Amino acid sequence: MSVEPGLLKDALKAIAEDIDRSFDLLLPLPGDARDRLVEAMRYAAIGGGKRVRPLLVCATAGLFGVSRDSAVRVGTAIEAIHVYSLIHDDLPCMDDDGLRHGKPTVHLAFDDAAAVLAGDALHDFAFELLSDPVTSGDPFTRIELIRALATASGMNGMCGGQMMDIVAETSSFDLQTVTRLQQLKTGALLGAAVEMGAILGKAPPEGRTHLRGYARDIGLAFQIADDLLDAEGDEAAAGKALRKDERQGKETFLSLLGADRAREQARMLVEQAVQHLASYGPEADLLRELARFIVERNH
Numbered sequence: 001m002s003v004e005p006g007l008l009k010d011a012l013k014a015i016a017e018d019i020d021r022s023f024d025l026l027l028p029l030p031g032d033a034r035d036r037l038v039e040a041m042r043y044a045a046i047g048g049g050k051r052v053r054p055l056l057v058c059a060t061a062g063l064f065g066v067s068r069d070s071a072v073r074v075g076t077a078i079e080a081i082h083v084y085s086l087i088h089d090d091l092p093c094m095d096d097d098g099l100r101h102g103k104p105t106v107h108l109a110f111d112d113a114a115a116v117l118a119g120d121a122l123h124d125f126a127f128e129l130l131s132d133p134v135t136s137g138d139p140f141t142r143i144e145l146i147r148a149l150a151t152a153s154g155m156n157g158m159c160g161g162q163m164m165d166i167v168a169e170t171s172s173f174d175l176q177t178v179t180r181l182q183q184l185k186t187g188a189l190l191g192a193a194v195e196m197g198a199i200l201g202k203a204p205p206e207g208r209t210h211l212r213g214y215a216r217d218i219g220l221a222f223q224i225a226d227d228l229l230d231a232e233g234d235e236a237a238a239g240k241a242l243r244k245d246e247r248q249g250k251e252t253f254l255s256l257l258g259a260d261r262a263r264e265q266a267r268m269l270v271e272q273a274v275q276h277l278a279s280y281g282p283e284a285d286l287l288r289e290l291a292r293f294i295v296e297r298n299h
């Protein structure tokens with residue numbers, strides 16, 4: 001199977017266009033002293049990234065016949081959280097990176113203060129979007145969306161995983177701890193994307209078990225693929241600095257398992273993820289292809 005078969009290639013192109021258009025429309029320059037803040041937000045949010053999380057939202061919501069407009073708004077919210085996390089991760093006090101999506105990171109293109117505020121504002125923008133009745137006319141759906149994204153973003157999700165990642169620089173983690181770290185840092189937001197698509201579709205919590213299993217498996221597969229790309233990938237294709245984990249002395253799936261076992265584990269996780277979708281027909285083909293793309297991508 002090729003990395004981006006027709007269905008997935010078209011879907012990735014469409015979601016990239018939809019998310020860029022959404023950010024462009026929803027983040028106009030105010031025409032006053034806040035312009036520099038919004039310029040930094042737009043610089044980070046428009047024209048970069050694979051948009052995997054919004055695509056997961058739309059692909060899952062599509063299983064339940066949700067309108068594309070609602071799914072894209074929710075996808076924009078989760079992408080805003082992802083983008084804010086990248087802005088903050090790149091800061092000198094965190095990973096101190098100079099390149100993201102092939103261009104200078106926000107704190108270099110603007111300054112540290114603008115980068116901090118742009119990240120903060122994108123975080124808030126996400127919840128402003130989810131709480132808007134335009135996203136969903138059902139207040140119960142809106143609050144469930146907000147709770148899902150907040151939980152996946154905070155101490156029990158992405159931020160908790162990032163703190164573990166910082167501690168990993170001066171600690172020796174075993175495979176179980178590295179797995180937990182990545183389930184929080186990377187997996188939680190990917191899982192939220194699937195969950196939020198199901199929430200939009202009004203699927204009851206007990207009816208989301210198989211989708212959660214799918215999301216859990218692709219989350220770990222995604223991180224193993226990232227570890228392999230960090231060690232073996234091309235910086236020009238990745239659009240960011242690589243080999244960071246080795247320089248920082250962090251334990252990763254790759255360092256603990258070795259490249260061959262890590263690659264095999266990622267493939268096994270993808271097959272498990274696909275099996276979780278066995279109760280669906282062709283309507284879940286995009287989710288199946290997306291799972292395989294996660295381990296076959298080169299950036």
